[in-house]
Amino acid sequence: MSFNGKVVVVTGGSSGLGAAIAIAFAKEGAHVAIVGRNEERLREIAKKCNDYSKNPLVIKADLNKDDDAEKVITDTINKFTKLDVLINCAGILRRCTLEGGFMRTFDEIMRINLRAAVVITELATPYIIASKGNIINISSVGSTEIPNAEYTANCVSKAGLDHFTRGAAIELSKYGVRVNAISPGPVKTKIFANAGIHLPYEEIGFRTLLNRWGEPEEIADLALFMASDKAKSVTGSIYTSDNGYLLVKY
Numbered sequence: 157m158s159f160n161g162k163v164v165v166v167t168g169g170s171s172g173l174g175a176a177i178a179i180a181f182a183k184e185g186a187h188v189a190i191v192g193r194n195e196e197r198l199r200e201i202a203k204k205c206n207d208y209s210k211n212p213l214v215i216k217a218d219l220n221k222d223d224d225a226e227k228v229i230t231d232t233i234n235k236f237t238k239l240d241v242l243i244n245c246a247g248i249l250r251r252c253t254l255e256g257g258f259m260r261t262f263d264e265i266m267r268i269n270l271r272a273a274v275v276i277t278e279l280a281t282p283y284i285i286a287s288k289g290n291i292i293n294i295s296s297v298g299s300t301e302i303p304n305a306e307y308t309a310n311c312v313s314k315a316g317l318d319h320f321t322r323g324a325a326i327e328l329s330k331y332g333v334r335v336n337a338i339s340p341g342p343v344k345t346k347i348f349a350n351a352g353i354h355l356p357y358e359e360i361g362f363r364t365l366l367n368r369w370g371e372p373e374e375i376a377d378l379a380l381f382m383a384s385d386k387a388k389s390v391t392g393s394i395y396t397s398d399n400g401y402l403l404v405k406y
Contacts, residue, residue, distance in 0.1 A: 157384045160185035163236040163287075164383075165228065167219060167276065168246035170197035172345035173294055175204075176372035177243055177379050182209035184380060189213040189232045191246070211235075219246050219272035229279045239283035241383045244273035244317075245294040249347045251306035262309040269313035274320060281328070290334040290391075292382050293321050294375070297341045297398050303362065314339075318394050325392035334391035336382050341398025343370040365400025 164181045168174035170192030178190045182205035190205070192198045195216045205212040213235050217224035232239055247269045252261035273293055284291060298307060299314035318337055325335040342362040353360060357369050378397055381387055396402065
């Protein structure tokens with residue numbers, strides 16, 4: 157499938173799923189705007205994108221800040237004049253409990269995992285309507301299942317993102333705009349290490365039916381499909397890719 161001439165914004169594009177998604181769209185000819193907080197890593201991903209698609213746009217932004225979110229959309233439109241696909245991939249994983257520090261961590265998680273996606277989606281909406289484009293939110297199987305009480309705040313944020321996806325799909329359907337979410341299970345990224353979990357993947361404790369964790373490129377392939385005309389009848393859907401994680405009984 158080809159995205160020649162399409163403009164795609166990917167938040168959380170400096171590593172993990174966001175980086176894989178940005179590279180995948182670049183391979184298919186898209187003009188990619190890569191958004192993240194680590195400028196050095198963003199430029200590394202931009203170099204990889206540049207092998208396939210000229211002039212990827214690097215936008216250093218902290219989506220905790222509304223002004224930075226506005227800058228993402230403004231810079232994209234200034235460079236490419238339009239926006240066809242928005243991928244909300246920025247996210248964090250944190251552990252917390254009600255016995256200590258829950259609300260501080262809860263607020264941090266909700267700002268990044270949910271509020272940032274809502275803010276940038278609102279800003280992008282007029283341009284997505286104009287292009288009859290689509291929006292993909294990167295959620296998690298945690299939206300429907302809590303593997304451990306320490307992950308409650310993360311799971312709440314992803315459940316909220318799923319409902320936001322459905323609500324946005326309802327509202328924007330009258331313009332022909334599709335809004336969907338991808339719900340990965342365990343995937344081999346640095347999100348666990350960034351949360352202070354420094355263990356081999358097989359020791360972290362997430363079992364799947366297929367006895368494997370996903371690779372970032374597998375989620376990127378799914379994002380390509382969901383954003384393409386091959387999925388033109390799909391909106392308001394939460395598409396699970398978890399190697400059968402949700403069917404495993406602990």
